[in-house]
Amino acid sequence: MSSQRLLGLNGDEAAAYAIKQVNPDVVAAYPITPQTIIVERFSEYVADGLVDTEFVAVESEHSAMSCCIGAAAAGARAFTATAANGLALMWEMLYIAASLRLPIVMAVANRALSAPINIHNDHSDSMGARDSGWIQIYCENSQEVYDACIEAWRIGEHLDVQLPVMVCLDGFTLSHTMENVLTLSDEAVRDFIGERPYIKVQGHLGEAEFRLDPEKPLTMGPLDLYDFYFEHKMHQVEAMRRALKAIPEIDEEYREVSGRSYRLLHPYMMEDAEVALIGLGSTMGTVRHVVDRLRKRGVKAGMVKMRVFRPFPTEELQELLKDVEVVGVLDKAMSFGAPGGPLYEELRAVFYDADERPLIVDYVYGLGGRDTPPNLIEEAYEGLLEVKRRGEAVEKVRFLGVRW
Amino acid sequence: MKEAKPGWRELPFGAVPYKSSLEYHTGDWGVERPEFDLEKCTRCTLCHFYCPEGAIGFEAGHPEVDLRY
Numbered sequence: 171m172s173s174q175r176l177l178g179l180n181g182d183e184a185a186a187y188a189i190k191q192v193n194p195d196v197v198a199a200y201p202i203t204p205q206t207i208i209v210e211r212f213s214e215y216v217a218d219g220l221v222d223t224e225f226v227a228v229e230s231e232h233s234a235m236s237c238c239i240g241a242a243a244a245g246a247r248a249f250t251a252t253a254a255n256g257l258a259l260m261w262e263m264l265y266i267a268a269s270l271r272l273p274i275v276m277a278v279a280n281r282a283l284s285a286p287i288n289i290h291n292d293h294s295d296s297m298g299a300r301d302s303g304w305i306q307i308y309c310e311n312s313q314e315v316y317d318a319c320i321e322a323w324r325i326g327e328h329l330d331v332q333l334p335v336m337v338c339l340d341g342f343t344l345s346h347t348m349e350n351v352l353t354l355s356d357e358a359v360r361d362f363i364g365e366r367p368y369i370k371v372q373g374h375l376g377e378a379e380f381r382l383d384p385e386k387p388l389t390m391g392p393l394d395l396y397d398f399y400f401e402h403k404m405h406q407v408e409a410m411r412r413a414l415k416a417i418p419e420i421d422e423e424y425r426e427v428s429g430r431s432y433r434l435l436h437p438y439m440m441e442d443a444e445v446a447l448i449g450l451g452s453t454m455g456t457v458r459h460v461v462d463r464l465r466k467r468g469v470k471a472g473m474v475k476m477r478v479f480r481p482f483p484t485e486e487l488q489e490l491l492k493d494v495e496v497v498g499v500l501d502k503a504m505s506f507g508a509p510g511g512p513l514y515e516e517l518r519a520v521f522y523d524a525d526e527r528p529l530i531v532d533y534v535y536g537l538g539g540r541d542t543p544p545n546l547i548e549e550a551y552e553g554l555l556e557v558k559r560r561g562e563a564v565e566k567v568r569f570l571g572v573r574w
Numbered sequence: 575m576k577e578a579k580p581g582w583r584e585l586p587f588g589a590v591p592y593k594s595s596l597e598y599h600t601g602d603w604g605v606e607r608p609e610f611d612l613e614k615c616t617r618c619t620l621c622h623f624y625c626p627e628g629a630i631g632f633e634a635g636h637p638e639v640d641l642r643y
Contacts, residue, residue: 392589
Protein backbone atom coordinates (compact mmCIF):
# COMPACT_ATOMS: atom_id res chain seq x y z
CA MET A 171 0.00 0.00 0.00
CA SER A 172 1.35 3.43 -0.89
CA SER A 173 1.47 6.31 1.58
CA GLN A 174 -1.49 8.65 1.59
CA ARG A 175 -2.18 12.26 2.42
CA LEU A 176 -5.21 13.42 4.38
CA LEU A 177 -6.91 16.44 2.81
CA GLY A 178 -10.00 18.42 3.75
CA LEU A 179 -12.15 18.24 0.64
CA ASN A 180 -15.82 18.54 -0.17
CA GLY A 181 -17.27 16.06 -2.65
CA ASP A 182 -16.78 18.32 -5.64
CA GLU A 183 -13.19 19.10 -4.67
CA ALA A 184 -12.53 15.41 -4.11
CA ALA A 185 -13.72 14.72 -7.66
CA ALA A 186 -11.63 17.56 -9.09
CA TYR A 187 -8.55 16.44 -7.15
CA ALA A 188 -8.89 12.86 -8.34
CA ILE A 189 -9.30 14.01 -11.93
CA LYS A 190 -6.26 16.25 -11.56
CA GLN A 191 -4.25 13.19 -10.58
CA VAL A 192 -5.72 11.21 -13.48
CA ASN A 193 -4.67 14.08 -15.79
CA PRO A 194 -7.15 13.31 -18.62
CA ASP A 195 -6.58 14.56 -22.16
CA VAL A 196 -9.83 16.51 -22.41
CA VAL A 197 -12.28 18.06 -19.97
CA ALA A 198 -15.31 19.72 -21.54
CA ALA A 199 -17.86 21.14 -19.16
CA TYR A 200 -20.47 23.75 -18.48
CA PRO A 201 -21.04 24.99 -14.94
CA ILE A 202 -24.22 24.07 -13.09
CA THR A 203 -24.97 24.00 -9.37
CA PRO A 204 -24.06 21.87 -7.41
CA GLN A 205 -21.40 20.52 -9.76
CA THR A 206 -19.76 23.89 -10.47
CA ILE A 207 -16.92 23.50 -7.98
CA ILE A 208 -15.63 20.45 -9.86
CA VAL A 209 -14.96 22.24 -13.12
CA GLU A 210 -14.11 25.52 -11.40
CA ARG A 211 -11.42 23.84 -9.37
CA PHE A 212 -10.24 21.82 -12.35
CA SER A 213 -9.96 24.95 -14.52
CA GLU A 214 -7.65 26.36 -11.83
CA TYR A 215 -5.47 23.27 -12.14
CA VAL A 216 -5.37 23.92 -15.89
CA ALA A 217 -4.55 27.62 -15.40
CA ASP A 218 -1.80 26.73 -12.92
CA GLY A 219 -0.27 24.26 -15.36
CA LEU A 220 -0.75 21.31 -13.00
CA VAL A 221 -2.40 19.16 -15.68
CA ASP A 222 -1.86 18.65 -19.41
CA THR A 223 -5.59 18.65 -20.07
CA GLU A 224 -7.24 20.50 -22.94
CA PHE A 225 -10.05 22.32 -21.11
CA VAL A 226 -12.97 23.14 -23.40
CA ALA A 227 -15.37 25.74 -21.99
CA VAL A 228 -18.40 24.74 -24.04
CA GLU A 229 -21.69 26.63 -24.41
CA SER A 230 -24.00 23.89 -23.08
CA GLU A 231 -24.06 20.43 -21.57
CA HIS A 232 -25.15 18.99 -24.90
CA SER A 233 -21.92 20.34 -26.33
CA ALA A 234 -19.95 19.16 -23.30
CA MET A 235 -20.98 15.57 -23.86
CA SER A 236 -20.59 15.90 -27.64
CA CYS A 237 -17.07 17.19 -27.12
CA CYS A 238 -16.24 14.31 -24.77
CA ILE A 239 -17.63 11.85 -27.34
CA GLY A 240 -15.46 13.32 -30.07
CA ALA A 241 -12.40 13.30 -27.84
CA ALA A 242 -12.97 9.76 -26.58
CA ALA A 243 -13.63 8.54 -30.13
CA ALA A 244 -10.27 9.98 -31.11
CA GLY A 245 -8.70 7.92 -28.32
CA ALA A 246 -8.51 10.52 -25.56
CA ARG A 247 -9.46 10.20 -21.92
CA ALA A 248 -12.37 12.59 -21.51
CA PHE A 249 -14.13 13.85 -18.39
CA THR A 250 -17.08 16.07 -17.69
CA ALA A 251 -19.36 16.88 -14.79
CA THR A 252 -22.94 18.00 -14.58
CA ALA A 253 -26.19 17.93 -12.59
CA ALA A 254 -29.97 17.90 -13.01
CA ASN A 255 -31.06 20.03 -15.97
CA GLY A 256 -27.54 19.88 -17.38
CA LEU A 257 -27.73 16.10 -17.46
CA ALA A 258 -31.17 16.36 -19.04
CA LEU A 259 -29.77 18.57 -21.78
CA MET A 260 -27.12 15.94 -22.49
CA TRP A 261 -29.76 13.26 -22.95
CA GLU A 262 -29.33 12.14 -26.54
CA MET A 263 -25.56 12.31 -26.26
CA LEU A 264 -25.58 10.01 -23.20
CA TYR A 265 -27.01 7.23 -25.31
CA ILE A 266 -24.54 7.91 -28.10
CA ALA A 267 -21.56 7.81 -25.73
CA ALA A 268 -22.67 4.44 -24.40
CA SER A 269 -23.65 2.94 -27.76
CA LEU A 270 -20.34 3.95 -29.31
CA ARG A 271 -18.67 2.29 -26.32
CA LEU A 272 -16.65 5.31 -25.28
CA PRO A 273 -15.27 5.08 -21.72
CA ILE A 274 -15.96 8.68 -20.72
CA VAL A 275 -16.10 9.48 -17.01
CA MET A 276 -18.68 11.96 -15.73
CA ALA A 277 -19.36 13.19 -12.21
CA VAL A 278 -23.03 13.92 -11.55
CA ALA A 279 -23.75 16.05 -8.48
CA ASN A 280 -27.29 14.75 -8.06
CA ARG A 281 -29.89 17.49 -7.99
CA ALA A 282 -33.67 17.60 -8.38
CA LEU A 283 -34.98 18.27 -11.86
CA SER A 284 -37.12 21.34 -12.49
CA ALA A 285 -39.96 22.37 -12.25
CA PRO A 286 -40.41 24.01 -9.85
CA ILE A 287 -36.76 24.98 -9.87
CA ASN A 288 -34.79 23.42 -7.05
CA ILE A 289 -31.05 23.15 -6.65
CA HIS A 290 -31.01 20.54 -3.88
CA ASN A 291 -30.40 16.84 -3.88
CA ASP A 292 -32.46 13.95 -5.05
CA HIS A 293 -31.77 11.26 -7.65
CA SER A 294 -34.33 12.23 -10.27
CA ASP A 295 -31.60 13.30 -12.69
CA SER A 296 -29.41 10.20 -12.78
CA MET A 297 -32.34 7.80 -12.26
CA GLY A 298 -33.82 9.17 -15.45
CA ALA A 299 -30.57 8.24 -17.19
CA ARG A 300 -30.57 4.69 -15.87
CA ASP A 301 -31.46 3.23 -19.26
CA SER A 302 -28.87 5.21 -21.20
CA GLY A 303 -26.24 2.46 -21.02
CA TRP A 304 -23.91 4.18 -18.54
CA ILE A 305 -22.44 2.45 -15.54
CA GLN A 306 -23.68 4.24 -12.42
CA ILE A 307 -21.78 4.41 -9.13
CA TYR A 308 -23.41 6.15 -6.14
CA CYS A 309 -21.17 7.57 -3.42
CA GLU A 310 -21.82 7.87 0.30
CA ASN A 311 -19.11 10.39 1.21
CA SER A 312 -16.27 12.45 -0.24
CA GLN A 313 -13.82 9.60 0.21
CA GLU A 314 -15.94 7.41 -2.01
CA VAL A 315 -16.21 10.21 -4.56
CA TYR A 316 -12.44 10.49 -4.71
CA ASP A 317 -11.95 6.75 -5.02
CA ALA A 318 -14.72 6.29 -7.57
CA CYS A 319 -13.32 9.08 -9.76
CA ILE A 320 -10.10 7.06 -10.01
CA GLU A 321 -11.60 3.57 -10.27
CA ALA A 322 -14.12 4.72 -12.89
CA TRP A 323 -11.44 4.96 -15.59
CA ARG A 324 -10.31 1.40 -15.09
CA ILE A 325 -13.89 0.12 -14.98
CA GLY A 326 -15.02 1.95 -18.11
CA GLU A 327 -11.84 1.16 -20.04
CA HIS A 328 -11.71 -2.52 -19.05
CA LEU A 329 -11.49 -4.42 -22.34
CA ASP A 330 -14.52 -6.53 -21.41
CA VAL A 331 -16.54 -3.44 -20.59
CA GLN A 332 -15.73 -0.28 -22.62
CA LEU A 333 -18.62 1.80 -21.34
CA PRO A 334 -18.96 5.32 -19.95
CA VAL A 335 -19.18 5.68 -16.18
CA MET A 336 -21.27 8.09 -14.12
CA VAL A 337 -19.99 8.84 -10.62
CA CYS A 338 -22.99 10.13 -8.68
CA LEU A 339 -22.59 12.27 -5.59
CA ASP A 340 -25.44 13.86 -3.69
CA GLY A 341 -25.66 17.57 -4.37
CA PHE A 342 -24.73 19.80 -1.39
CA THR A 343 -24.90 16.89 1.07
CA LEU A 344 -21.65 15.69 -0.49
CA SER A 345 -20.73 18.24 -3.12
CA HIS A 346 -20.45 21.16 -0.69
CA THR A 347 -19.63 19.42 2.60
CA MET A 348 -16.02 19.25 3.64
CA GLU A 349 -14.72 15.95 4.93
CA ASN A 350 -11.41 14.24 5.53
CA VAL A 351 -10.29 12.45 2.39
CA LEU A 352 -7.30 10.15 2.15
CA THR A 353 -5.58 10.76 -1.15
CA LEU A 354 -3.04 8.68 -3.01
CA SER A 355 0.14 10.12 -4.45
CA ASP A 356 -0.01 11.32 -8.05
CA GLU A 357 2.34 8.51 -8.93
CA ALA A 358 0.16 5.83 -7.33
CA VAL A 359 -2.85 7.11 -9.25
CA ARG A 360 -0.88 7.19 -12.49
CA ASP A 361 0.34 3.65 -11.95
CA PHE A 362 -3.13 2.43 -11.10
CA ILE A 363 -4.91 3.88 -14.12
CA GLY A 364 -2.06 3.34 -16.60
CA GLU A 365 -2.72 4.11 -20.26
CA ARG A 366 -6.12 3.77 -21.92
CA PRO A 367 -6.28 0.37 -23.64
CA TYR A 368 -8.02 -0.02 -26.98
CA ILE A 369 -9.98 -2.89 -28.47
CA LYS A 370 -8.66 -4.10 -31.84
CA VAL A 371 -11.17 -3.92 -34.68
CA GLN A 372 -11.12 -4.37 -38.42
CA GLY A 373 -10.83 -0.91 -39.99
CA HIS A 374 -11.11 -0.03 -43.66
CA LEU A 375 -7.42 -0.74 -44.20
CA GLY A 376 -7.02 -3.72 -41.91
CA GLU A 377 -6.71 -4.14 -38.17
CA ALA A 378 -6.87 -0.95 -36.17
CA GLU A 379 -7.28 0.23 -32.61
CA PHE A 380 -10.79 1.39 -31.81
CA ARG A 381 -10.12 5.13 -32.15
CA LEU A 382 -10.39 7.57 -34.98
CA ASP A 383 -7.04 7.83 -36.68
CA PRO A 384 -6.69 9.10 -40.29
CA GLU A 385 -3.82 6.65 -40.81
CA LYS A 386 -6.02 3.70 -39.89
CA PRO A 387 -9.52 4.77 -40.85
CA LEU A 388 -12.64 3.17 -39.42
CA THR A 389 -16.30 4.12 -39.22
CA MET A 390 -18.10 4.55 -35.88
CA GLY A 391 -21.86 4.51 -35.58
CA PRO A 392 -23.10 4.62 -39.19
CA LEU A 393 -26.75 3.99 -40.16
CA ASP A 394 -27.82 0.81 -38.42
CA LEU A 395 -31.38 -0.28 -39.12
CA TYR A 396 -33.56 -3.27 -38.28
CA ASP A 397 -31.02 -5.72 -39.64
CA PHE A 398 -28.10 -4.80 -37.30
CA TYR A 399 -29.20 -2.39 -34.56
CA PHE A 400 -30.61 -5.17 -32.37
CA GLU A 401 -27.31 -7.09 -32.50
CA HIS A 402 -25.40 -3.98 -31.51
CA LYS A 403 -27.70 -3.51 -28.51
CA MET A 404 -26.79 -7.06 -27.50
CA HIS A 405 -23.18 -5.89 -27.29
CA GLN A 406 -24.26 -3.37 -24.67
CA VAL A 407 -26.24 -6.00 -22.78
CA GLU A 408 -23.15 -8.20 -22.69
CA ALA A 409 -20.82 -5.36 -21.71
CA MET A 410 -22.97 -4.58 -18.66
CA ARG A 411 -22.99 -8.24 -17.70
CA ARG A 412 -19.22 -8.33 -17.91
CA ALA A 413 -18.97 -5.11 -15.90
CA LEU A 414 -20.53 -6.96 -12.95
CA LYS A 415 -17.43 -9.18 -12.94
CA ALA A 416 -14.91 -6.49 -13.84
CA ILE A 417 -15.88 -4.02 -11.11
CA PRO A 418 -14.98 -6.26 -8.14
CA GLU A 419 -11.72 -7.29 -9.87
CA ILE A 420 -10.63 -3.69 -10.37
CA ASP A 421 -11.80 -2.90 -6.87
CA GLU A 422 -9.53 -5.61 -5.51
CA GLU A 423 -6.58 -4.04 -7.33
CA TYR A 424 -7.56 -0.68 -5.90
CA ARG A 425 -7.68 -2.14 -2.42
CA GLU A 426 -4.08 -3.26 -2.81
CA VAL A 427 -3.07 0.32 -3.61
CA SER A 428 -5.33 2.24 -1.25
CA GLY A 429 -6.52 -0.18 1.43
CA ARG A 430 -10.09 0.75 0.50
CA SER A 431 -12.52 -1.52 -1.25
CA TYR A 432 -16.11 -0.94 -2.24
CA ARG A 433 -17.42 -3.78 -4.40
CA LEU A 434 -21.00 -3.63 -5.69
CA LEU A 435 -22.88 -3.61 -2.39
CA HIS A 436 -22.14 -2.65 1.19
CA PRO A 437 -24.09 -4.76 3.63
CA TYR A 438 -24.10 -3.68 7.27
CA MET A 439 -25.34 -5.86 10.14
CA MET A 440 -27.02 -8.17 7.67
CA GLU A 441 -25.96 -11.54 9.13
CA ASP A 442 -29.06 -11.86 11.30
CA ALA A 443 -31.14 -8.89 10.14
CA GLU A 444 -34.91 -9.32 10.19
CA VAL A 445 -35.66 -5.90 8.74
CA ALA A 446 -33.39 -3.94 6.41
CA LEU A 447 -33.29 -0.77 4.40
CA ILE A 448 -31.59 -0.61 1.02
CA GLY A 449 -30.69 2.56 -0.80
CA LEU A 450 -28.12 4.69 -2.58
CA GLY A 451 -25.86 7.58 -1.74
CA SER A 452 -25.21 9.77 1.27
CA THR A 453 -28.42 8.88 3.15
CA MET A 454 -26.97 5.44 3.79
CA GLY A 455 -24.54 6.98 6.27
CA THR A 456 -27.52 8.16 8.31
CA VAL A 457 -29.12 4.74 7.96
CA ARG A 458 -25.99 3.06 9.35
CA HIS A 459 -26.16 5.36 12.39
CA VAL A 460 -29.82 4.42 12.93
CA VAL A 461 -29.03 0.71 12.57
CA ASP A 462 -26.52 1.07 15.43
CA ARG A 463 -29.14 2.84 17.52
CA LEU A 464 -31.75 0.15 16.86
CA ARG A 465 -29.29 -2.66 17.54
CA LYS A 466 -28.64 -1.16 20.99
CA ARG A 467 -32.37 -1.55 21.64
CA GLY A 468 -32.27 -5.15 20.47
CA VAL A 469 -33.91 -4.60 17.09
CA LYS A 470 -32.42 -6.86 14.45
CA ALA A 471 -32.00 -4.13 11.86
CA GLY A 472 -29.59 -4.15 8.95
CA MET A 473 -28.92 -2.15 5.81
CA VAL A 474 -27.52 -2.55 2.32
CA LYS A 475 -25.95 0.33 0.50
CA MET A 476 -25.97 -0.14 -3.24
CA ARG A 477 -22.83 1.34 -4.64
CA VAL A 478 -23.36 0.20 -8.20
CA PHE A 479 -26.85 0.60 -9.61
CA ARG A 480 -25.91 -0.08 -13.23
CA PRO A 481 -25.13 -2.87 -13.84
CA PHE A 482 -27.72 -4.11 -11.32
CA PRO A 483 -26.13 -6.70 -9.01
CA THR A 484 -29.06 -9.13 -9.16
CA GLU A 485 -27.49 -12.30 -7.78
CA GLU A 486 -25.62 -10.54 -4.98
CA LEU A 487 -28.87 -8.91 -3.85
CA GLN A 488 -30.80 -12.16 -3.98
CA GLU A 489 -28.19 -13.81 -1.83
CA LEU A 490 -27.98 -10.95 0.64
CA LEU A 491 -31.68 -10.34 1.17
CA LYS A 492 -33.31 -13.75 0.80
CA ASP A 493 -33.50 -14.42 4.55
CA VAL A 494 -34.58 -10.94 5.57
CA GLU A 495 -38.25 -10.74 6.52
CA VAL A 496 -38.99 -7.18 5.43
CA VAL A 497 -36.93 -4.94 3.15
CA GLY A 498 -37.61 -1.24 2.80
CA VAL A 499 -36.33 0.46 -0.32
CA LEU A 500 -35.17 4.06 -0.07
CA ASP A 501 -35.95 5.73 -3.38
CA LYS A 502 -34.76 9.30 -3.77
CA ALA A 503 -36.63 9.59 -7.05
CA MET A 504 -40.16 8.89 -8.17
CA SER A 505 -41.23 7.42 -11.46
CA PHE A 506 -44.59 9.11 -11.90
CA GLY A 507 -47.33 6.72 -12.87
CA ALA A 508 -45.13 3.69 -12.17
CA PRO A 509 -45.88 1.10 -9.47
CA GLY A 510 -43.11 2.67 -7.31
CA GLY A 511 -39.67 4.22 -7.32
CA PRO A 512 -36.98 2.80 -9.65
CA LEU A 513 -34.98 0.83 -7.08
CA TYR A 514 -38.17 -0.64 -5.59
CA GLU A 515 -39.43 -1.88 -8.95
CA GLU A 516 -36.13 -3.50 -9.87
CA LEU A 517 -35.67 -5.11 -6.48
CA ARG A 518 -39.16 -6.60 -6.63
CA ALA A 519 -38.50 -7.89 -10.13
CA VAL A 520 -35.32 -9.57 -8.90
CA PHE A 521 -37.27 -11.46 -6.23
CA TYR A 522 -40.38 -12.41 -8.22
CA ASP A 523 -39.12 -15.91 -9.04
CA ALA A 524 -37.31 -16.53 -5.76
CA ASP A 525 -38.58 -19.17 -3.37
CA GLU A 526 -37.17 -17.29 -0.42
CA ARG A 527 -37.96 -13.62 -0.59
CA PRO A 528 -38.62 -10.73 1.74
CA LEU A 529 -41.70 -8.55 1.84
CA ILE A 530 -40.65 -5.38 0.05
CA VAL A 531 -42.00 -1.88 0.60
CA ASP A 532 -40.95 1.39 -0.96
CA TYR A 533 -40.06 4.60 0.84
CA VAL A 534 -39.88 7.49 -1.57
CA TYR A 535 -38.01 10.17 0.37
CA GLY A 536 -35.92 13.30 0.18
CA LEU A 537 -37.35 14.72 -3.04
CA GLY A 538 -35.99 18.19 -3.78
CA GLY A 539 -33.52 17.85 -0.93
CA ARG A 540 -36.11 17.30 1.82
CA ASP A 541 -34.07 16.66 4.95
CA THR A 542 -33.85 13.04 6.04
CA PRO A 543 -32.72 13.04 9.69
CA PRO A 544 -32.19 9.88 11.77
CA ASN A 545 -35.67 10.01 13.35
CA LEU A 546 -37.24 9.80 9.90
CA ILE A 547 -35.14 6.74 9.07
CA GLU A 548 -36.19 5.28 12.40
CA GLU A 549 -39.80 5.88 11.37
CA ALA A 550 -39.10 3.84 8.24
CA TYR A 551 -37.69 0.96 10.32
CA GLU A 552 -40.75 1.12 12.57
CA GLY A 553 -42.86 0.77 9.45
CA LEU A 554 -40.87 -2.32 8.47
CA LEU A 555 -41.34 -3.82 11.94
CA GLU A 556 -45.08 -3.18 11.63
CA VAL A 557 -45.11 -5.05 8.30
CA LYS A 558 -43.17 -7.87 9.97
CA ARG A 559 -45.78 -8.11 12.79
CA ARG A 560 -48.68 -8.16 10.33
CA GLY A 561 -46.92 -10.50 7.93
CA GLU A 562 -48.02 -8.38 4.97
CA ALA A 563 -47.51 -4.92 3.55
CA VAL A 564 -50.85 -3.22 3.07
CA GLU A 565 -49.41 0.03 1.82
CA LYS A 566 -46.53 -0.82 -0.49
CA VAL A 567 -45.38 2.58 -1.65
CA ARG A 568 -44.90 5.15 1.08
CA PHE A 569 -43.76 8.75 1.03
CA LEU A 570 -41.35 9.43 3.85
CA GLY A 571 -41.11 12.98 5.17
CA VAL A 572 -43.83 14.60 3.09
CA ARG A 573 -46.48 16.77 4.82
CA TRP A 574 -49.97 15.26 4.70
CA MET B 575 -28.23 -10.37 -52.79
CA LYS B 576 -28.99 -13.02 -50.22
CA GLU B 577 -26.37 -13.62 -47.58
CA ALA B 578 -26.37 -14.88 -44.02
CA LYS B 579 -25.83 -11.95 -41.71
CA PRO B 580 -23.49 -12.44 -38.75
CA GLY B 581 -24.92 -12.90 -35.25
CA TRP B 582 -24.18 -10.40 -32.51
CA ARG B 583 -21.22 -12.36 -31.16
CA GLU B 584 -19.50 -12.23 -34.56
CA LEU B 585 -20.05 -8.54 -35.18
CA PRO B 586 -17.16 -6.15 -34.53
CA PHE B 587 -17.03 -4.19 -31.30
CA GLY B 588 -18.43 -0.67 -31.01
CA ALA B 589 -20.86 -0.89 -33.94
CA VAL B 590 -17.97 -0.68 -36.39
CA PRO B 591 -19.40 -1.90 -39.73
CA TYR B 592 -18.56 -5.56 -40.26
CA LYS B 593 -17.51 -4.79 -43.80
CA SER B 594 -16.44 -1.70 -45.67
CA SER B 595 -18.90 0.11 -47.94
CA LEU B 596 -16.61 -0.90 -50.82
CA GLU B 597 -17.90 -4.41 -50.31
CA TYR B 598 -21.57 -3.45 -50.50
CA HIS B 599 -22.42 -4.02 -54.14
CA THR B 600 -25.45 -1.87 -54.74
CA GLY B 601 -25.53 -2.11 -58.54
CA ASP B 602 -28.62 -4.27 -58.51
CA TRP B 603 -30.58 -1.51 -56.78
CA GLY B 604 -30.64 0.52 -60.03
CA VAL B 605 -33.55 0.51 -62.43
CA GLU B 606 -31.51 1.90 -65.30
CA ARG B 607 -28.02 0.98 -66.45
CA PRO B 608 -25.78 3.61 -68.01
CA GLU B 609 -24.30 2.88 -71.42
CA PHE B 610 -21.72 4.99 -73.22
CA ASP B 611 -21.75 5.91 -76.87
CA LEU B 612 -18.01 6.28 -77.29
CA GLU B 613 -18.56 7.77 -80.80
CA LYS B 614 -20.25 10.78 -79.21
CA CYS B 615 -18.21 10.89 -75.95
CA THR B 616 -15.85 13.90 -75.81
CA ARG B 617 -13.94 12.56 -72.75
CA CYS B 618 -14.92 15.69 -70.82
CA THR B 619 -14.93 13.54 -67.57
CA LEU B 620 -18.04 15.34 -66.25
CA CYS B 621 -19.81 11.97 -65.85
CA HIS B 622 -16.98 10.87 -63.55
CA PHE B 623 -17.55 13.81 -61.26
CA TYR B 624 -21.34 13.66 -61.46
CA CYS B 625 -21.68 9.98 -60.62
CA PRO B 626 -22.99 9.89 -57.03
CA GLU B 627 -21.46 6.46 -56.44
CA GLY B 628 -18.04 7.26 -57.88
CA ALA B 629 -18.51 4.25 -60.12
CA ILE B 630 -17.30 5.82 -63.39
CA GLY B 631 -13.58 5.52 -64.01
CA PHE B 632 -11.29 6.78 -66.76
CA GLU B 633 -8.41 4.36 -66.43
CA ALA B 634 -8.91 3.14 -70.01
CA GLY B 635 -8.85 6.68 -71.41
CA HIS B 636 -12.61 6.66 -71.81
CA PRO B 637 -15.42 6.31 -69.31
CA GLU B 638 -16.07 2.86 -67.88
CA VAL B 639 -18.80 2.02 -65.39
CA ASP B 640 -18.33 -0.40 -62.55
CA LEU B 641 -21.79 -1.93 -62.65
CA ARG B 642 -21.37 -3.52 -59.23
CA TYR B 643 -22.21 -0.11 -57.74
